[in-house]
Amino acid sequence: MPDSDSLRDEISREVDANTILVYGKGTKDAPRCGFTLETIQFFNHFGYPFEVIDVLENVPKREVLSQMTDWPTLPKVFIDGQFYGDTDILGPMAESGELSTLLGKVFEKKGVKPSVVL
């Protein structure tokens, strides 16, 4: 079983590798929690690439994630390496326009344009 240091390294690598990263319950194709599904739909709407990592059954990794973020629940969202909580936080940021600005900025840095969404 991996120790918490190696889990921290694994999480850091995953956060670095994905501009938008959701740790959730279930996958994009098969979410296993209403809030994870809601988060997937939330980011689908923005049209930028994002990754979902299923940690439902990985209790040690969930514990390390909670310690790293000081946040007890899933899903947990990282954008450009920073922790942003969940859609309870991102929803108000979307309404104020702050989130579009942030995503525009971080993806422009990487040369990624949003795909057109309905």
Place this chain on the structure above:
Amino acid sequence: MGNTNCIPAMIDRDGVVALIRAQMPDADVVVTDLTGTMDHYDIRVRSSAFTGKSLLDQHRMVYAALEDARQDGRIHALQLKTEVPSA
């Protein structure tokens, strides 16, 4: 809502309010039972204790107040909205 035979694995809306007010006595708390099963709640909290805190920290404060009820499963899922009272 007249339900007096709650099993211990539940918490009613007043119970949620009491846990939050124990940490933030001035809080205005509105709790909605999303599923009718008394364990999925929408919780809205307005408190001066949030003044100067980031939204993330405001939510952390409410999660801390509800820590025991989440750990023992009385609250299975919650969605949360926090705000600072307008002056």
